[in-house]
Amino acid sequence: MVMSDRPSTAPAAPPGPGAGGDVPTxxxxxxxxxxxxxGVLFAVLALIVIALGIAALRPSGSGQDLxxxxxxxxxxxxxxxxxxQRGNPVQVSRRAxxxxxxxGPGTVLVITRPERLTDRDIALLRGARGDLLLVEPSRDVLAGLAxxxxxxSSSYEPVSEPGCAVRGAEIAGRVEFGQSDTYQLTGGASGGIGCYRSEDDxxxxxxxxAAGRTITVLGSAAPLTNERLRDxxxxxxxxxxAGARAATVWLIPDMPAPGSGSEEESLGDLLPFGVKLLILQLIIAVVLVALWRARRLGPVVxxxxxxxxxxxxxxEGRARLYRAHRARGSAAEALRTGTRERLVPxxxxxxSAAQDPAAAREIVAAVAQRSTYDEAMAGAALYGPEPGDDGQLVGLTDLLDDLERQVRAS
Incomplete structure (x- = not known):
């Protein structure tokens, strides 16, 4: 950085109108x-658009579904x-x-809206007799009943072929599931059969x-609804x-009372998979932006x-900043500091005496001896109060310049 021979630590006088130093409008x-x-605003708007898109793509539901x-x-x-009409009336139940x-032994118990079931409900249903049909079960219901x-995972395919030995699926043939949960059989499912295979097998x-009864897990409720029944x-x-036995009991539980749900559910269990994926993408994006905007990872050089x-x-640039913020006190102190540092040699x-308050009296007396100003005027110029307006600041600048000129000439 190239500087002039004379160090300039004090700002110049504020430029007048038309000199390029006007306060910004x-x-x-x-x-x-x-x-x-x-940039930040566009990022927030993008997040809002993504959230609205996810909300729009998510199927709407009501309390009367299923x-x-x-x-x-x-x-x-x-x-x-x-x-x-086929002689198999449906008994609707609202409580587990x-x-x-x-x-009973000759019934099929259809369990829907599993998110409304509590731990106590799952324990009661585990002891129920007859076959079970679980429609879009939660992980807790699967662990307790299947x-x-x-x-x-979750998968979407317009139409799917059964491809299995389950008689009800073989007779039905092609089924339109739409968006559906998919399942896998583990070692505890001895004799289990999987139908309607997805692309990821x-x-x-x-x-x-299980325990002398048949448990069927259906990953989508769409084939059972009024809207999609004809597809x-x-x-x-x-x-x-649902009609595989002589009678059908259809459980659509009412909303549980507050505080009666599973105590083991965490916030992660309640969040849908899509929301978790969005949060992960946002974290990755924030980390990438932070790395991109990082100035320097090493020490300052x-x-x-x-x-x-x-x-x-x-x-001049520093003076414009002082003027824009009306920092007359800071500007005056910078002017006085620069003048004292040039005078003490x-x-x-x-x-070191320029920054030492204890040396103020000695500096003022020495300046008064080598200039036409008395100690009171010299002290006011070098250590006086903050100027009240821009005019006083300009006057202080002229006074300090004249004081320094006389000391140099003596």
Missing amino acids: AGQVAARRWRSSR DPESARPGGTRALAEILK DDAAGRA PGVERA LHRLVQVP EGNAALGMNL AEALPVIVRSAETV LLGLPR
């Missing part, structure tokens, strides 16, 4: 703030009426204890024998699974400037 300040914050008494598109009244009491079956329908072999699959910055330009005093 409100519009200029707003434009500068917009340029500095637009209800055999509901004629809404998500209800299952049509399937219940078909079963009734009631459904467990109704289930040993050896684990949820693997997992199953949308799994049937396992492909959906109606046949629903009748073959001195580097030569690529251009020459003259001392006058540095002083001329007065034969050590350089």
Whole structure:
């Protein structure tokens, strides 16, 4: 950095109007703030758009979904009426204890809305007799009622072939699941059969024998709903699974009372997989942006400037900052400090005296002896109060210049 021979630590006098030192207007300040914050704003808007997109793609539901008494598109009244016409009436239950009491050796207990089941409900249903049909079960329900079956992932395929030996699936043939959970059989599922294989070799329908009964896990509720019952072999699959025995008990539990849910559920268990994936992507993006914007990972080192910055330009820029913030006190102190540092060598005093308050009286007396100003005026110039306005600051600048000129000339 190239500087002039004379060090300039004090700012020059504020430039007058038309000299390029005007205070920035409100519009200029707003434009500068917009340029500095637009990146963050665009990032926040992008996150909002992504969140809205995920919310729009997520299928909407209601409290009457999978209800055999509901004629809404998500209800299952049509399937219940078909079963009734075939001589297999559907008994609707709203409580797990009631459904467990109704289930018997010749019944199929259809369990829907598993997110409403508590640990106590799962324990009651584990002791129920008869076959089970679990529709989109949660991990807790799978662990408690379907040993050896684990949820693997989620998959979407418009139409799927059975490809298994489950008679109800073979008769139904092609079924339109849409978005569906997929499952895998572990060592605890002896004799289990998987149907409707996905592209990653997992199953949308799994049937396992356990404790003298058959447990069927269905990864999608779409084939059972009023809206999708007419598609492909959906109606046949629903009748073959729910009507596989002489009677059908359909459990659609009411919302549990507050505080009666599973105590082991954590926030991670409640978050959908898509939300977890979004959070992971955001963390990776933040880390990448931080690495991209990082200035230096090592210690600070001195580097030569690529251009020459003259001392006058540095002083003028600093003076403009003082003026923009109306920092007359800081500007006056910088002027006085620079003047004292240049005067003490001329007065034969050590350089440290310029910053030593104890040496103030000695400096003022020496300046008064070598100039036309008395000690009161010299003290006010070198250690006086903050100027009240810009005019006083300009006057202080002239006074300090004249004081230094006389000391140098003496």
